[in-house]
Amino acid sequence: MSGPIDGDPRPAHAPARSFAERAARESYGRLLAVLAAPTHDLAGAEDALADAFERALTRWPGDGVPRDPDGWLLTVARNRQRDRWRSAAARTSVPFDDAVHDVVAPDGTVPPLRDRRLELLLVCAHPEINRSVHAALMLNTVLGYTAGQIGHAFAIPGGTMAARLVRAKRRIRERELPFAIPGVDELPTRIAPVLEAIYAAYSIEWPRVDRAHRALLLGLGEVLTEVAPDSAEAHGLVAVMALSSARLPARTDGHGRFVPLPEQDPARWDPDLISRAHEHLRSAHRLGEVGRFQLEAAISAVHCARPPGRAPDWLTLRPLHEALQAVAPTLGGAVAVSAVVAEIDGPAAGLARLDGVVGAERFQPAWVTRAHLLDRLGRGGEAAAAFDKAITLTVDPAERRHLQERLAAVDRS
Amino acid sequence: MRYALLINNAEPAPGEIPAQAIDEMKAAIRAYTDALQAAGVLVAAEILASPTATQTVTRRDGDLRVQEGPFAETREALAGVFVLDVADHDAAMAWAEKLPATQYAVVEVRRSVLSCVDGVWSD
Numbered sequence: 358m359s360g361p362i363d364g365d366p367r368p369a370h371a372p373a374r375s376f377a378e379r380a381a382r383e384s385y386g387r388l389l390a391v392l393a394a395p396t397h398d399l400a401g402a403e404d405a406l407a408d409a410f411e412r413a414l415t416r417w418p419g420d421g422v423p424r425d426p427d428g429w430l431l432t433v434a435r436n437r438q439r440d441r442w443r444s445a446a447a448r449t450s451v452p453f454d455d456a457v458h459d460v461v462a463p464d465g466t467v468p469p470l471r472d473r474r475l476e477l478l479l480v481c482a483h484p485e486i487n488r489s490v491h492a493a494l495m496l497n498t499v500l501g502y503t504a505g506q507i508g509h510a511f512a513i514p515g516g517t518m519a520a521r522l523v524r525a526k527r528r529i530r531e532r533e534l535p536f537a538i539p540g541v542d543e544l545p546t547r548i549a550p551v552l553e554a555i556y557a558a559y560s561i562e563w564p565r566v567d568r569a570h571r572a573l574l575l576g577l578g579e580v581l582t583e584v585a586p587d588s589a590e591a592h593g594l595v596a597v598m599a600l601s602s603a604r605l606p607a608r609t610d611g612h613g614r615f616v617p618l619p620e621q622d623p624a625r626w627d628p629d630l631i632s633r634a635h636e637h638l639r640s641a642h643r644l645g646e647v648g649r650f651q652l653e654a655a656i657s658a659v660h661c662a663r664p665p666g667r668a669p670d671w672l673t674l675r676p677l678h679e680a681l682q683a684v685a686p687t688l689g690g691a692v693a694v695s696a697v698v699a700e701i702d703g704p705a706a707g708l709a710r711l712d713g714v715v716g717a718e719r720f721q722p723a724w725v726t727r728a729h730l731l732d733r734l735g736r737g738g739e740a741a742a743a744f745d746k747a748i749t750l751t752v753d754p755a756e757r758r759h760l761q762e763r764l765a766a767v768d769r770s
Numbered sequence: 771m772r773y774a775l776l777i778n779n780a781e782p783a784p785g786e787i788p789a790q791a792i793d794e795m796k797a798a799i800r801a802y803t804d805a806l807q808a809a810g811v812l813v814a815a816e817i818l819a820s821p822t823a824t825q826t827v828t829r830r831d832g833d834l835r836v837q838e839g840p841f842a843e844t845r846e847a848l849a850g851v852f853v854l855d856v857a858d859h860d861a862a863m864a865w866a867e868k869l870p871a872t873q874y875a876v877v878e879v880r881r882s883v884l885s886c887v888d889g890v891w892s893d
Contacts, residue, residue, distance in 0.1 A: 505790065512798050513873055514791030719860045749857040750864045754808040 373417030380426050381410050385501035386580070388427065390473035392434055394536035399498060399526040401438065409434040427470055474499055475584040476536040481525075482550040483534045490521045491550070492558030495577055497522055502573065510570035511561065545646075548585060552594050552650065555581070559598050571602050582637065592641035593650030596634040600657035603630035615755035623665050631661050649685035652677055671700040688716055692723045699726075704733040721750035725760065737769035772813065772882035773862035777850040779875035781820055798870035806854065806865065813853040821847040849875065853882075 385406070392402035409430045423429040481494040493511065496502045502510075508518035528534070539547045559574045578595040585591050607625035610616050634654060641651050656677045663669045675697050682690045691714045699707020708730045717723035728743035744764040751757045806812035821840045828835050840847065850871065856862050859881065866872075866879045884893050 508791070508794065512794070512870070514787065514794045516786075516788045516791035517874060719863070721864070745857070749861040752805055752809070752864055752868050754805050757809060 373422055374414060376422050376426065377410060377413040377417055380413070380430065381501065384427050384430065386474050386477065386499035387470065387472055388431055388434065389498055389501075390477035390536070391431060391470060392438065393498075394473050394476055396438070397530045397533045397536070399529055400523070401441065401530075402434070403498075405434040405437040405441075406430070408437045431470065472584060473536065474580060476538055478551050478581060478584070479538070479547055480529055480534050480536055482554050483529070484550070485532050485534060486525050486528060487521070488554070488557075490525045491554030492574065492577070493518060494522060494525050495551070495554065496573055499580055500573070500577060507573075510573055511558070544585070545588065545590070548581075548588050548591065551581065552590055556594055556598070556650070559601075568602075568605065571598070571605070575599060575602060582640070586640075587644060589641040589644035589646040590648040590650050592637040592644075593648060593652075593654050596637040596641065596654035597650050597657055599630045599634035599637070600654060600661055603627040603634070603661065609755050613755055615753070615759040617759070618660060619669065623661070623663060626661060631658075634658065634661075647680070647684075649681065652681040652684060656681065668700075671697055675701060688714070688720055689722060692717065692720070692726050696726050696729075699730055699733075704730040708734070719750070721747055724750060728760075728763070732763075732767055735768075737767050741767045741769055771856060771858060771862075772885050773854050773856060773859075774878075774880050774882060775852040775854065775862075775866050775869060776848060776878040776880060777852075777869070777871045777875045778846045778878065779849050779871070780845045781822070781847065781849075795870060802868065802870055805868075806852075811854045811856045811861070811865070813855050815850070815852045817850040818848060846876065 388409075389399070389402055389406055392405060393399045396402070412433055413426070413430060417423075477499055478495055481498060482491045486494065493507045496507050496510075497504065503515075504519035504522055505515035507522075508515035511518065538544070555574055555578055559571060561570075575595065575598050578591070578598055581591045582588070582595055603626045604618070604621065606627065607621040607623075608616060616622075635658065638651065638654055638658060641654075656674060659673050659677065660669050675694075678690065678694045678697050682694055692711065695707045695711040695714065697707075698710045708727070711717070711723065711727055711730065714723060724743055724747035728740050728747055731737075731740035731743055734740075741764060744760060744767065748757060748760045748764065751760060803812060803815060824838075824840050826837045826840060852869065854862060854865060856865065859879075862879050862881070866877050869877055871877060884891055
């Protein structure tokens with residue numbers, strides 16, 4: 358092995374193995390981004406980094422942990438990369454480009470480590486990469502999760518996930534997709550697909566995703582706010598994911614039955630996640646740029662501010678929902694506006710609003726809202742028919758049971 | 771109304787899919803069938819053996835002919851079928867969208883025009 362390995366190791370009794378393992382967790386994405394950026398070769402950088410970690414595990418217990426473990430790992434990995442390029446150059450006569458491949462300064466020192474994880478995130482969400490793999494690729498490269506772990510969290514076979522990741526990495530290398538941070542003006546539009554990818558992966562509702570899945574993506578969101586602290590929407594995204602995760606424990610009762618948001622017991626919401634969300638919302642607010650995720654988070658925060666047994670603050674919710682529809686119109690958002698209007702102006706006004714929603718015929722939440730409003734208007738027969746339709750479109754067993762109970766309670770006289 | 775969800779995919783090579791991946795997909799399908807069962811819409815589900823372990827039978831040209839293997843020359847072949855009894859086409863689509871096999875296969879949604887239930891044909 359060559360390269361400037363730290364000559365002043367710590368005492369040999371340092372817990373080298375656990376230290377290397379912690380370094381692996383904390384530094385993985387940081388180091389991978391630095392290694393892959395000049396070459397676009399993620400898979401090659403992963404191999405080199407894996408070699409470096411393996412070497413650390415054999416060397417550190419005897420030699421002691423170096424003073425700059427990240428620098429040590431990076432240097433070993435770079436040497437490994439260089440060995441491969443040199444042998445490739447010898448075999449194929451491809452000119453070896455020192456400017457690209459040799460990043461150790463002429464005096465033999467390692468330049469300070471620049472955090473290139475934002476570039477890595479941007480490459481993972483590049484339009485040339487299939488959208489369905491964006492978030493998985495970020496989890497794999499930035500946080501170092503294996504295809505098996507990600508596949509498990511996404512309820513996709515590990516082998517399928519591995520194949521998708523390999524294809525995506527090959528594409529980054531073949532197309533030489535840039536590891537670059539755009540100018541300040543362009544940054545929000547470039548970060549947008551990163552946010553979308555994380556949120557889309559977070560919002561997958563079938564096959565039923567577990568808490569581990571949400572925790573992974575929440576962690577990825579936290580990394581994003583670390584590397585792009587001036588992106589108000591990144592803070593908004595973490596806030597909305599944290600608030601929705603905070604309410605998960607209250608979403609079903611002790612018998613596994615679905616509990617709709619207005620009937621949930623606030624005591625079962627996670628206060629730590631709620632306060633974390635509020636910190637991110639404050640950070641976003643300081644940046645003074647309102648966007649879709651902040652509005653969704655604000656709506657969620659108003660719901661989470663409801664005292665036990667009390668209705669949420671509908672008057673505050675209405676302008677937030679309307680602003681959200683103006684910024685990022687969705688079918689779900691349009692139905693939500695109808696529901697809020699019904700709470701403020703009465704069920705007839707809500708129903709009129711719902712009638713104007715285009716494309717709601719096959720949309721399960723629209724039928725649930727319609728059934729609920731018809732029931733409140735005393736139109737029992739129509740309410741029952743709408744509940745029936747909502748039930749046929751429901752694929753979640755807990756929610757189905759809830760709707761069947763609601764249907765049974767409808768007064769059809 | 772009865773609908774068939776027809777799963778079409780390429781036959782994987784032996785050993786191509788790791789055992790763990792197969793177990794994970796089995797668990798996903800199990801959860802899906804549990805949800806179908808809970809909804810009371812599952813009539814039957816069959817996962818079919820490889821197209822290479824297939825015989826074809828025809829009397830189309832007058833004589834009985836039995837042959838080894840399928841005629842289809844497409845790479846993808848029918849690999850499984852779910853039969854659902856649901857209220858309407860929208861409901862069939864809602865379930866088809868959630869079928870775990872959509873991750874590796876193309877799923878056709880087709881309505882049954884005639885069904886034989888308990889030995890009686892009806893439309």
